Amino acid sequence: MKTYEKSDIIFKWRLVQYRSPNGRLAITDWRKTLPIGTPRADLDTFLRDMAKRDKWDYPVIDNLRGEPYKGFTELRWKSCKVQHRIFGYELGAYEYLMLVGCTHKENYDPPGALETLIDRYKQIQRGEASYVEYQLTTNG
Amino acid sequence: MLNINSPLMAEFADKAYRDAYVGSQIRMTLPLQIRGLREGFGWTQATFASEAHMAQPRISELETPGERRLTIETLLRLASAFDIALQVRFLPFSELVEWNEGLELNNLRIKSFSEELQEAKKVIAGRRRHRKLRQSGGASNIRMVPAGDVGRVSQFNLFEQQTTSVESKLIKMPKNSAATARLFTLETKQSAESDLGLLAVAGNKVTGATPREYAYGNR
Numbered sequence: 001m002k003t004y005e006k007s008d009i010i011f012k013w014r015l016v017q018y019r020s021p022n023g024r025l026a027i028t029d030w031r032k033t034l035p036i037g038t039p040r041a042d043l044d045t046f047l048r049d050m051a052k053r054d055k056w057d058y059p060v061i062d063n064l065r066g067e068p069y070k071g072f073t074e075l076r077w078k079s080c081k082v083q084h085r086i087f088g089y090e091l092g093a094y095e096y097l098m099l100v101g102c103t104h105k106e107n108y109d110p111p112g113a114l115e116t117l118i119d120r121y122k123q124i125q126r127g128e129a130s131y132v133e134y135q136l137t138t139n140g
Numbered sequence: 141m142l143n144i145n146s147p148l149m150a151e152f153a154d155k156a157y158r159d160a161y162v163g164s165q166i167r168m169t170l171p172l173q174i175r176g177l178r179e180g181f182g183w184t185q186a187t188f189a190s191e192a193h194m195a196q197p198r199i200s201e202l203e204t205p206g207e208r209r210l211t212i213e214t215l216l217r218l219a220s221a222f223d224i225a226l227q228v229r230f231l232p233f234s235e236l237v238e239w240n241e242g243l244e245l246n247n248l249r250i251k252s253f254s255e256e257l258q259e260a261k262k263v264i265a266g267r268r269r270h271r272k273l274r275q276s277g278g279a280s281n282i283r284m285v286p287a288g289d290v291g292r293v294s295q296f297n298l299f300e301q302q303t304t305s306v307e308s309k310l311i312k313m314p315k316n317s318a319a320t321a322r323l324f325t326l327e328t329k330q331s332a333e334s335d336l337g338l339l340a341v342a343g344n345k346v347t348g349a350t351p352r353e354y355a356y357g358n359r
Contacts, residue, residue, distance in 0.1 A: 012246075038167075041160035044151075045168040045240075046205055053172065054246040059204045060172075077168065078206030 011051035015134040016091065017098045018120045026120070027086065027134055030101030042079035043101075048136050050075065068118060087117045097124075097131055142234045152233065165240060168205040170215075175203040176248035177222060192221035223252035 018026035034040045050060065056075075064072045064087065075086040075098075082105055088098040099120045102113035110116070123129035142149070151157045178188045178199075185203075189196040194217070201207045202214070212228060219226035251259070 036154055037156040037160040038163060041151075041157055041164040042168050042206060045161070045164035048240075049169050049172050049205075049245060052243075052245050053176075059200065059207075076204075078204070079167070084206075 011048075011136060012054055012094055013051040013056075014095045015047060015051055015098060015136065016095065016131045017134045018100075018124065019130050019132050020120075021123075021129055025132065027098045027101050039079045039082075039084070042077065043084065044136075046075075046077045046084075047134070051136055064114075069114065072117060072121075085113075087113065089121075098134060142232075143237075148237060158233065162236065165236065166210055169240065169243065169245075170210055171203050171205045171207070172245050173243070173248060174218060176245045177224075177250065178203070180247045180249040181222065188221065192217055222250070223254060224250045 017028065020026075031040060031043055034043060050056065053060075059076060061073050061075055064070075064074055072087055072089050075088070075096075077084050082103050085102050085104055085108075086098045087100040087102070088096055091097045100113050100117045103109045108114065120129065124131065152161070178185070181188075183191070185196050185199045189199045192199070198208075202210070202218070208214075215226055215228075
C-alpha cells in the first residue's frame with residue numbers, strides 16, 4: 001500500500017481537488033467561505049482523519065443517488081448541526097478527487113452543487129480543468 | 141514545544157480556530173476512534189450496542205463525525221464496554237497536535253483489562269519458572285532481580301557480541317564476581333508470552349544465556 005508522508009503524519013490517502021481553468025481551487029476556496037471557528041476546524045480534522053483511515057465506508061462516505069451521479073460519492077460530516085458534504089470520486093487506489101464542497105440543510109449551499117459536480121467532472125474529462133493535491137497539513 | 145514552522149501555526153494564531161481545533165478532536169476524531177476500536181475488537185455495531193447497553197442506531201450515530209454530542213458519561217460507558225480506561229486531561233497545544241498526528245485510526249487495538257491481566261499472569265509464571273531454576277542450581281552465581289524494563293530484540297542481539305555500550309541498570313551480583321547481570325523480559329514474535337532473560341557482562345564481553353534458553357533451563 002502506498003503511503004503519503006507529510007510532516008509527521010502518514011496519510012494512506014492522497015486527496016486531490018479540482019482546479020478550474022483560471023486557477024480556482026474547489027475545496028480550498030470553499031473552505032475560505034466557512035466561518036473561521038468550528039466549521040473550518042471540523043473540515044480540517046475530518047479530512048486529515050479520513051486520509052489516515054484505511055477503509056472508507058458509510059456513514060462517512062456514501063454513493064450519490066440518481067443516474068447522472070452514478071459513480072460519484074459524497075464525504076459526509078456534521079458541523080454546528082449542519083450537514084457538510086464533499087462530492088467527488090475515487091481516481092485510483094487511495095486517491096480521491098474532490099470536486100465540490102457544500103453544506104446541506106433542506107437545500108444545498110451553494111445551490112446547484114450537484115450540477116457543478118457534473119460540470120467540473122466534464123471539464124476534467126475534456127482537459128479544460130485539472131486537479132491538484134489538497135494540502136492537508138496546511139489546511140488547504 | 142510548539143513547532144512554529146508548522147503551517148498549522150498560521151491557523152492557531154486565531155483563538156477561535158484554536159478553540160475549535162480542540163473541539164474538533166472530540167467531534168470529528170473521537171467517532172472515528174470509536175469505530176476503529178470497535179473494528180479492532182472485531183465487533184459488529186450490534187455486538188458493541190449489546191456490550192454498551194445501547195441501541196444499535198445510537199452506536200451508528202456515535203461513530204459518525206459530528207453527529208452526536210459526546211459527553212464524558214457516554215465515553216465512560218463505551219470505555220466500560222471495551223473494558224479499557226479513559227483519560228480526560230488538560231494539555232498544551234503542542235502535545236495535542238503531536239498526539240493527533242500520531243493517532244492511528246485503523247483497527248485500533250487497546251488491550252482490555254482481562255487481556256492485560258492474562259499477560260501479567262504469564263510474566264509472573266515466567267518469574268516463578270526462573271526462581272525454580274535458580275533454586276535447582278541452574279542459574280550458577282547470577283542472581284536475578286525484578287525486571288524493570290522490557291528487553292527488545294535489539295537487546296537480544298547484543299548477546300555474545302563485543303560491546304562497550306551495554307547498560308547495566310540492574311546489577312546485583314555476588315561481591316566477588318567480575319561480571320554484572322541484567323535481567324530483562326523479551327517479547328518474541330514466536331511467542332506471545334514474555335520471557336525472562338539474563339545478560340552477564342564482564343568487561344566488554346557480553347555472555348550468558350539467551351532469555352529463552354535461560355528461562356527454560358537449557359543452558
